Amino acid sequence: MRTILHSDLNNFYASVELLKHPECKGVPVAVCGNVEDRHGIILAKNQLAKSFGVKTGEVLWEAKKKCKNLVTFPADFSSYIKVSEAVRGIYGRFTDNIESFGIDECWLDVTDSLKIFGSGEEIAQKIRTAIKEEIGVTVSVGVSYNKIFAKLGSDMKKPDAVTVITPNNFKQTVxxxxxxxxxxxxxxxxxxxxxxxxxxxxxxxxxxxxxxxxxxxxxxxxxxxxxNGFDDTPVAGKKTEESVKSIGNSLTDYKDLYNFEEVKTLILLLSESVASRLRESGLGRATTIKLSVTDNALKTYGKQITIDKPTRTATDIAKIAYKLFYQLYKWERPVRGIGVAVSNFTLGTEQLSIDTDIIKDGKKDRLELAVDGIRKKYGNHSLQRARILQDPRLAETDIIGGHTVNPKTNVCGNDEI
Ligand SMILES: [Mg+2]
Known part of the structure; x- marks a missing residue:
């Protein structure tokens, strides 16, 4: 039996704003898409604002009608991502098997960590305490034997709580x-x-x-x-024997994707992060490229291909991943998540060749190396592809920064299927 945790940061955006503005403790606070606009949408609120009836998704003037003294902050995704990364660092002490779901939620498969750290519940309590003490925000954690019940558990008691759902108690609790x-x-x-x-x-x-x-x-x-608790979908961050020798990144979107154009943007974004990490790793070039697709019923499909010409450029990886997607996915359901991984590395001496294709490859490679340099100096958002900029939500995501988080703007309960 597996032990899975689902950890959910409470009132996440608002909690981060309170970290930044401690003077607002004890004040009703909300984060708003656009604070200047009275039609701006409430993205998050703290417990106090909630007690006034302020709801996520409503417009600012409605919220202010219920709560005159509501203090609002504009959304500051770079801070939210920073805190999210720090929290992920705490998860990483207990397992490397972590799957992000939006910016404020993660599943952790701690099955292999029980011997070292104690039961699932004990690990959950350790995580809850560490996040509270070291970062100053709170989480609700669900502990169970599958992802679905763990996720339900994290919703049952909040804030700052742990709920355990077992094969013996799920009928009574769930x-x-x-x-x-x-x-x-x-x-x-x-x-x-x-x-x-x-x-x-x-x-x-x-x-x-x-x-x-x-x-x-x-x-x-x-x-x-x-x-019935028969969900056996794995935590996507699970490291297998093979993936230790591979570099990959995956992203679960907060909404369903219905067409190839949307999927393409995600693939490109992931390919950029994978290629950039590959170049940084010094492992050389990859000969195997793998794509995984998760549909909105959480079923995952995968396909990989071994190529003749090893590569480390995002352009190549993305192109191959597009092809794999086309061959693999039949659109029976909308897409929820994409993963791109490369493996089978080789430290070739192909630059010595005078093959024109390889000279072209060399140019692409140098271009992407130059981009790495600029991003390192001026930040990962300093240079972006036009395709990615077209989706402001993805453009905000610092996926190259090493994380699979994406700002989730529809934080109002369960996502629509
Ligand atoms: Mg949350």
């Missing part, structure tokens, strides 16, 4: 919760489920699987499995 508390059950799925009298997670678990499939297609099967 089954009474509304169906929409289950990850990825959004409004439309909820409406369909309600139409056949399914209202709770327990109702899903005890409905004939065939009925759910009739209602929701393959997704019905997935939900049935989730509700």
């Amino acid at each position: 089954w009474k919760l509304p169906a929409e508390d289950l990850l990825y059950v959004g409004k439309s799925t909820k409406t369909k489920l309600n139409s056949i009298g399914v209202h709770t997670i327990g109702d899903i678990a005890t409905t004939d699987e065939k009925v759910l499939v009739g209602l929701l297609g393959v997704w019905g099967k997935t939900l049935y499995r989730f509700a």
Whole structure:
């Protein structure tokens, strides 16, 4: 049996603003897309603002009507990413098996760490305490034997709490919760489920699987499995024997991707981070390129290819990954996450060749090395590809900085399927 933690930073953006502005402790605080605009959207709020009824996703003037003294701060993603990275550093003391879900949530597979650090619950308490004492923000942690229940657990008690869901207690703890508390059950799925009298997670678990499939297609099967604790999706950061010798990066988006153009941007962003780390590592060039795709039912597909001409440029890696995606993915469901990894490194002497292709490669390589240099000096945002800039949310993400986080702007509960 696995031991999985899901750790969720409480009121994350607002908590970071309070770290930056300690004088605002005890004051209702909200983070807003645009504080100048009264139609700016509330992205996050602290507990006090919440007690006034301020809600994530509402417009500023509505929030101010409920809470006259609401103090607002503009979103400052670079600070949020910094704190998120520091928190990840604490997770890294207990496992290297970490999967980010948005900027403020992570799954940790601590199965192999139990012998060293104690039970899942003990590890969760250690993490909770360390984050609070060393960084000054709080987390809620769910501990369970699969990702879905761990995620539910982190929602059950907050802030600053640990909830354990076991094979023995999940029927009592989880089954009474509304169906929409289950990850990825959004409004439309909820409406369909309600139409056949399914209202709770327990109702899903005890409905004939065939009925759910009739209602929701393959997704019905997935939900049935989730509700019964049969979720065996791995924590994506799991290091296998092979990946120790590979460099990869993956990103779970906060929304579904419906077309290749959107996927392409993500692949390019990841390829840039992988290529840049590869160049930095001094491992040479890669001959194997691997793409993984996770759909919105959390099913992961993978395909890899070994190429004739080893490479370390983002342009090459992305091009090959596009091809792999095209061959691999049949769009049965929208895409949720992408991973790009390279392996099979070689320290070739191909620069000595006069083959024109290789001269061209050499130019690409030097160009990307120059970009590395500029980014190192002026920051990872100093030079960006036009394709990535078109998506301001991705442009904000410092993925090359070594992290798989992305600013999650729809922080209002479960994501719509
Ligand atoms: Mg959170």
